[in-house]
Amino acid sequence: xxxxxxxxxxxxxxxxxxxxxxxxxxxxxxxxxxxxxxxxxxxxxxxxxxxxxxxxxxxxxxxxxxxxxxxxxxxxxxxxxxxxxxxxxxxxxxxxxxxxxxxxxxxxxxxxxxxxxxxxxxxxxxxxxxxxxxxxxxxxxxxxxxxxxxxxxxxxxxxxxxxxxxxxxxxxxxxxxxxxxxxxxxxxxxxxxxxxxxxxxxxxxxxxxxxxxxxxxxxxxxxxxxxxxxxxxxxxxxxxxxxxxxxxxxxxxxxxxxxxxxxxxxxxxxxxxxxxxxxxxxxxxxxxxxxxxxxxxxxxxxxxxxxxxxxxxxxxxxxxxxxxxxxxxxxxxxxxxxxxxxxxxxxxxxxxxxxxxxxxxxxxxxxxxxxxxxxxxxxxxxxxxxxxxxxxxxxxxxxxxxxxxxxxxxxxxxxxxxxxxxxxxxxxxxxxxxxxxxxxxxxxxxxxxxxxxxxxxxxxxxxxxxxxxxxxxxxxxxxxxxxxxxxxxxxxxxxxxxxxxxxxxxxxxxxxxxxxxxxxxxxxxxxxxxxxxxxxxxxxxxxxxxxxxxxxxxxxxxxxxxxxxxxxxxxxxxxxxxxxxxxxxxxxxxxxxxxxxxxxxxxxxxxxxxxxxxxxxxx
Numbered sequence: 001x002x003x004x005x006x007x008x009x010x011x012x013x014x015x016x017x018x019x020x021x022x023x024x025x026x027x028x029x030x031x032x033x034x035x036x037x038x039x040x041x042x043x044x045x046x047x048x049x050x051x052x053x054x055x056x057x058x059x060x061x062x063x064x065x066x067x068x069x070x071x072x073x074x075x076x077x078x079x080x081x082x083x084x085x086x087x088x089x090x091x092x093x094x095x096x097x098x099x100x101x102x103x104x105x106x107x108x109x110x111x112x113x114x115x116x117x118x119x120x121x122x123x124x125x126x127x128x129x130x131x132x133x134x135x136x137x138x139x140x141x142x143x144x145x146x147x148x149x150x151x152x153x154x155x156x157x158x159x160x161x162x163x164x165x166x167x168x169x170x171x172x173x174x175x176x177x178x179x180x181x182x183x184x185x186x187x188x189x190x191x192x193x194x195x196x197x198x199x200x201x202x203x204x205x206x207x208x209x210x211x212x213x214x215x216x217x218x219x220x221x222x223x224x225x226x227x228x229x230x231x232x233x234x235x236x237x238x239x240x241x242x243x244x245x246x247x248x249x250x251x252x253x254x255x256x257x258x259x260x261x262x263x264x265x266x267x268x269x270x271x272x273x274x275x276x277x278x279x280x281x282x283x284x285x286x287x288x289x290x291x292x293x294x295x296x297x298x299x300x301x302x303x304x305x306x307x308x309x310x311x312x313x314x315x316x317x318x319x320x321x322x323x324x325x326x327x328x329x330x331x332x333x334x335x336x337x338x339x340x341x342x343x344x345x346x347x348x349x350x351x352x353x354x355x356x357x358x359x360x361x362x363x364x365x366x367x368x369x370x371x372x373x374x375x376x377x378x379x380x381x382x383x384x385x386x387x388x389x390x391x392x393x394x395x396x397x398x399x400x401x402x403x404x405x406x407x408x409x410x411x412x413x414x415x416x417x418x419x420x421x422x423x424x425x426x427x428x429x430x431x432x433x434x435x436x437x438x439x440x441x442x443x444x445x446x447x448x449x450x451x452x453x454x455x456x457x458x459x460x461x462x463x464x465x466x467x468x469x470x471x472x473x474x475x476x477x478x479x480x481x482x483x484x485x486x487x488x489x490x491x492x493x494x495x496x497x498x499x500x501x502x503x504x505x506x507x508x509x510x511x512x513x514x515x516x517x518x519x520x521x522x523x524x525x526x527x528x529x530x531x532x533x534x535x536x537x538x539x540x541x542x543x544x545x546x547x548x549x550x551x552x553x554x555x556x557x558x559x560x561x562x563x564x565x566x567x568x569x570x571x572x573x574x575x576x577x578x579x580x581x582x583x584x585x586x587x588x589x590x591x592x593x594x595x596x597x598x599x600x601x602x603x604x605x606x607x608x609x610x611x612x613x614x615x616x617x618x619x
Contacts, residue, residue, distance in 0.1 A: 006156030008178035011096050020099055024053075027106045045109050045118060045202065052206055053102045056213055057095060063169040063217035065310045072309070072351040072360065074289030076223040078248045078279065081166045082353070082559035085317055085570055090163060092314040094170035097180050101209075104184060114195055118202050125199035129190035129208055134240075134262060137186050142265040144182060145258045167251055170313070172216035187212060215261040219247040224283035239264040245280040249273045289351065291360040293584045294391045295577045296346070296384060297402040298364040298371075300535075300566060305336045308363065309350050309563035316563040317570070340365035346387045353559040357584055361577075362387055364405060368535075371404040381411055388417050392426040399428050400580025403534050403566075406430040406593070413458055415594030428591050429583050431576030433598035434607060436462040438550040438575045439510070439532045441604065441614055447508050449473035451500065453519055454512025456481055459532050459550075462597050463510060465489060468496040474510075475500035477519075511537050520544070534576070536567055548615055550575035555611030572615050582606050 002009060013020040031046035071077060109115040119125075148158035157176045164171045175183070190208060194200040218225060219242055226243045242263050250257040256273035259266045266272040299305060303326045307315045315323070326333070343365050350361040364383050370376045384405055391399050406414050414428050436459055443450065452464060452474055464474050468489055475498050476482040482499045489497060500506070504524045513535035520529075520540050527544045531537060539546050551572045554561055561571055568574065579592070586606055592598045 002156050002158070002160040002176060004155040006153075006176070006178065008181070009157070009160075009176040011093070011100075011177045013096075013099070014093075020096070024099060024102045024106075027102070031106075045115065046106075048202060049102065049105050049109065052105075052209065053098055055206075056098050056101075056209065059210065059213050060094065060098075060170065060217060061312070063221070064313060067169050067217075067221045067223070068310050068313075069348065070221070070223045072348040074351055074358075075286055076225070076283050077286050078222050078224060078245050078283045079166050079252065080353075083166050083168065083562045085562050087164050087166075087168075088313055088317040088562050090160075091168065091170050091174045092317075094173050096177075097173045097175075100177075100180060101184065104188075108192070108195075112195065114198065115200070118195070118200055120201060121203040122199050122201040125194040125197075125201050126204040126207070128197070128199060129194050129204055132190040132193055133208070136189055138260050138262050138265060141183075141186055141260040142258050142269075144186070145260070146271075148179070149255065149258075162251060162254065165251055166222055167220040167248065168222065168313075169217035169220050172220040215242075219244055219261070222248065224280060224286075228281070228284060239267060243280055245283045246273075246276055249276060249279060289358055289360065290394050290396070291351075291358045291391075292397045293357060293359040293400065293580050294387070294396050294398070295359065295361045295400045295402055295580055296364060296387055296405045297349070297361055297577075298405060299340065299367045300403070302333050302337060302367065304367075304566075305333065305340070307564075310347075319564050319569055320567045337367070344383070346383060346390075350563060351560055354555075354557065354581065355585070357581065359581060359584075368404060371407065371410065377410055380405075381416065384411065385417055385420065388424070388426065388428060389421065392421075392424050396426050398580045398583045399426055400577055400583075401428065401430050401593070402574060402576050406576070408457060413593050413595070414591075418591060418593065427583060427589065428593050429580045430458075430593045431574075431579030432458050432462065433592060433600050433603045434552075434579040434582070435459045435532070435550040435575040436466065436597070437600045437604035437607075438552065438614065439463050439530060440466060440600070442530050442547055442550075443467075443508060444528065447472065449475060449506060450508040450510055451475045451477070451503055451506035452481070452510045453477060453503075453515055454510070454533065455514060456484055457512075457533075458595075458597070460510070460512070461485065461488060462600070463532055464497070465493065466600065468493040471496060473498055475506060477501070477503060513537050534574070548572065551615045552578050552607060552612040553615050554578075555613075557611065569615070573612075578607060578612055579603065582610065585610055 013023055016022070028050050031050060035047050147153055157179055161175050164174065191200070191205055194204065221244045224243060224245050231238050240262050242259060242261055246257055246263060253273055256271050257263070257266055257276065258271055263272065300320065303322060304320060306312050306326060307320050309316050346362040346364055348360055349363045352359045364380065366380055366383070371380060388399050401414050404410065411417065413430050417428055418424065440463060449472065450467065452460070454460060464485060467474050473496050476485065477500060479499060482497065486494050486497055503522045507524065507527050509523060509527055509529045511529050511531055512533040515537040517538070517540045523541065523544055525543045529537065529544060529546045531547065531549045534549060536549050548568060551568050551574050554571050554573050564570055565573055565577065582603060
């Protein structure tokens with residue numbers, strides 16, 4: 001919001017939230033109904049308006065995903081600063097302007113007779129639109145934009161747009177409603193002139209709107225995309241097309257580079273930033289980042305493709321949950337699953353900074369269900385192994401294994417990769433020690449006995465072993481689990497491991513993701529479920545408390561954290577991911593995988609020292 005919001009700041013349908021599309025529903029229904037029932041009397045333009053708006057939404061989303069992928073890589077980066085959740089929240093309404101344009105175009109074609117039965121293509125109309133854009137539109141926009149930077153208008157309107165110093169493609173359309181009214185009046189000049197002159201065409205209007213979206217999105221990317229050869233081959237192009245670095249300077253310097261898409265008015269009126277050419281060339285030479293830490297994760301549910309950082313920005317900024325409307329996109333979901341399967345290589349999903357440490361998250365292109373299939377284990381292990389080797393070649397210090405990438409049955413908690421590559425310089429960390437520390441510190445003080453319910457794994461065994469050593473009674477329900485754990489514990493600690501048949505006597509439960517609804521029903525009211533697993537258990541009790549899976553809140557100085565890690569809340573990071581960062585920060589030159597468990601107290605103290613805080617509140 002602007003610092004001093006003026007009139008017409010808010011969109012008329014703001015209160016509707018995601019239900020704003022009901023506004024265009026009557027227009028869509030009318031277009032489809034007329035086209036189906038009276039095809040001979042219905043102008044094809046009506047249904048094409050809806051298709052054009054859907055194309056514009058897809059076009060914008062392609063740029064969003066591309067921009068986030070490229071900025072995660074770090075090459076050709078322009079402004080190396082963080083994007084935070086506040087910016088994502090501010091820019092989540094980027095589709096408002098498409099809804100507005102939807103309404104305006106429908107009303108225009110409905111009310112003007114000259115729009116009836118437009119030609120598919122007319123060259124004279126297209127040339128007229130191009131000339132009108134280069135002339136009146138660019139000229140009027142330049143002076144309107146300069147006026148917006150006057151204190152009166154800036155504080156009431158344009159400061160909202162400039163709240164984003166580090167831009168993303170959708171930053172281009174984040175303006176108060178009043179600004180968009182003026183913008184669409186300007187953009188209507190070429191289109192309406194051509195239509196009213198009888199030389200308008202469907203293709204020309206479509207290309208013009210696509211051109212506006214293309215230049216808007218490209219200009220607000222935070223990486224340089226225009227090659228230097230383009231300006232070498234055609235020198236006048238520098239006056240006819242701006243670059244992302246050109247407009248980025250406008251967001252950092254504010255009083256320069258006012259032009260819309262064609263910079264020649266900045267040259268004419270002396271507002272071209274002197275650093276424009278230097279920043280452009282510097283950005284082109286910016287190499288791809290070499291991360292000190294790589295966290296290997298993977299896709300979880302089919303819908304998770306939309307909620308990773310490269311997907312829908314607004315969904316990525318919230319914990320992973322199933323959205324009903326995403327089920328309507330099952331063809332796209334299926335296509336994405338097939339694409340990730342065919343692609344067959346890890347891909348970068350996130351780039352973070354913390355002090356002098358640069359970290360990246362890489363995703364294995366497989367879903368959780370694939371990890372449960374025995375015939376997929378070899379292929380998954382190969383993908384993980386290739387990622388570790390690739391990180392080693394790049395000079396990465398630490399690779400942490402997240403989610404099922406460290407499965408005991410898959411790769412022996414990562415030990416397989418060390419056995420195959422004994423001379424690896426990169427350290428492989430499964431993060432189990434910090435996960436254990438988080439679980440232990442989540443148990444309420446004064447607890448004398450806990451109930452263990454879940455599959456015995458490396459983290460579970462370490463938690464139970466530590467609790468028994470401290471004199472806390474650990475009860476198990478199943479005899480096979482009890483016997484297996486009993487054999488692994490020293491005699492003096494094993495006495496604190498008991499077999500229990502009454503779960504209601506225990507208020508604190510240590511649970512894995514395979515906790516059943518029936519088992520939860522046996523817990524007494526007010527019980528606390530503390531997960532030790534990578535995945536959270538399904539919550540079925542409203543009268544009990546469920547803590548998050550082992551995780552910690554990142555310090556405020558941890559940069560570029562504007563997407564939630566799976567089901568965790570904002571700025572929360574899984575203990576397994578934090579552990580890899582700590583290894584790099586502390587310079588611990590040891591692997592943590594296989595049967596090896598790092599010093600639990602040492603890693604816990606290091607996490608607190610670097611500003612990480614427990615995420616112990618019930619979820």
